[in-house]
Amino acid sequence: MKALHVITGLGVGGAERQLRLLLRHLPIGCDVVTLTNPGPVAAGIRADGRRVLHLGMRGNRDMSALPRLTGLIRRERYDLVHTHLYRACLYGRTAARLAGVRAVVATEHSLGDAHIEGRPLSNSARAMYLATERLGATTIAVSATVARRLREWGVPHPRIETIPNGIEAARFRFDPAARRTARNRLAIPADAFTVGAVGRLVPGKRFDALVRAVAQVPPARLLLVGDGPERAALRRLAERLGAADRVVFAGECDEERTPSADRPGVAAMLSAMDVFVSPSTEEAFGLAVLEALAAGLPVLHVTCPAVDELPEDEAPGARRVAPEPAALAAALRAHHHTWALGLPTRLPVPRAVERYDIGRSADRLMAVYERATALATADHPK
Incomplete structure (x- = not known):
């Protein structure tokens, strides 16, 4: 299995550090693409031996990022795409579908009751999130609290999997x-x-x-x-x-x-x-x-x-x-x-x-990957 992780940025933050840690424990080939800001965590992921690509996105409405990401996914022939953080979920899910990849997983790291990634929630943000969520197979919540918030937002319960963050x-x-x-x-x-x-x-x-x-x-x-x-x-x-x-x-x-x-x-x-x-x-x-x-x-x-x-x-x-x-x-x-x-x-x-051992989190994530790829293959056999 070959997977691509798409994340909004790789500055120092909880979601970014968690991605780096997970990559160390996933037993498959993984690349990472960051839409913006290939910061300190990008350097760390590279030092760990994983490839990191910078898409060079110039802002939330830089639609030129979508064909570039779609082309990358199609060219590298990824089996699965995993998105992290709001903007990466919108663009990553859409690009994966356009590239013909149906095994798409997202992790929701930062959904609050009134904010997402520190920004106030809005009806338009919710509508865009839900529209692209349907393009994926599973949305992972990092806690039961986030799972509840996803259900309240309108994500169907069967599509939510709770996998907590982990540490070493x-x-x-x-x-x-x-x-x-x-x-x-x-x-x-x-x-x-x-x-x-x-x-x-x-x-x-x-x-x-x-x-x-x-x-x-x-x-x-x-x-x-x-x-x-x-x-x-x-x-x-x-x-x-x-x-x-x-x-x-x-x-x-x-x-x-x-x-x-x-x-x-x-x-x-x-x-x-x-x-x-x-x-x-x-x-x-x-x-x-x-x-x-x-x-x-x-x-x-x-x-x-x-x-x-x-x-x-x-x-x-x-x-x-x-x-x-x-x-x-x-x-x-x-x-x-x-x-x-x-x-x-x-x-x-x-x-x-x-x-909250990171090894357990990685094992549970691999089970989600295997289900997503099996379902995609059954629905669209090669």
Whole structure:
């Protein structure tokens, strides 16, 4: 089987990182085409030995991308096309059908109740999504929450398959040496109580609420790992609150980098933290929370389907909190009190992490691929 993965872009993000990780575990030949932005994740996929092609799409309405993608699929004779993220789903499903490929699978990574990939939902976006969804065989939801949202949007239940995201838990295991390296590079004192968060610095992640909360808990430090359009606004907010010297912007991190590199990776950043916070009120899965749990961190989250959909005893280190800055601050004070007493803050890795092993996700995805190609062959024998 030869598969093509079509994704909107390959900058640093949860869907992009998840695609790279899946490609390592899929036992078939796979190429990747990115419609826009062949960013850091593209370089990583190439380093793993997979081919990445850049379609050079200039915007949402660049219709010249459609014949180019159709020609690529037809020329390379792919057996299956797998699309990721909204724009890639629209163009990828259509191009696959025009090229004669009927084994088409899509993964819905970022559908919220009111937003998709950080943008407000609209009737026109829904109509276009549903029109192209009919051209595929299966739409994969990364959580039961996303599956519910897809049904409410109008995707027929039999066409939805839930396959959760996965991680390689060992990559995030707590490492004291990595903690020292990361803190030294970021000028965070070894004895500083450090709150951490990972994600794109965009309004939907609500890192402004976390900055406000940390400002109420001196002398806590905040380590923000990620980049995005809200970075300058968050810096100004920290300055207005008198907490600029306690908020560290680490920028984007490649999870593949070793702790001794000039820019420590996500795993090293997690080792540098004492408590992890996810302040977003709308998530499709919550990959960063899962990685934090794999690092043995206590976690405060407003919402996280990866944890909220499990029995409570599978992730005892994760605590759900209200979204207001005052509630976040109160929870952080409790963690600071535990830390100040010298009590252990690193926790055993919970069962929830084992449940989301990337190998399991890849195995389930391969079963979907096999059904899709078998159905396509039965309906349209060569």
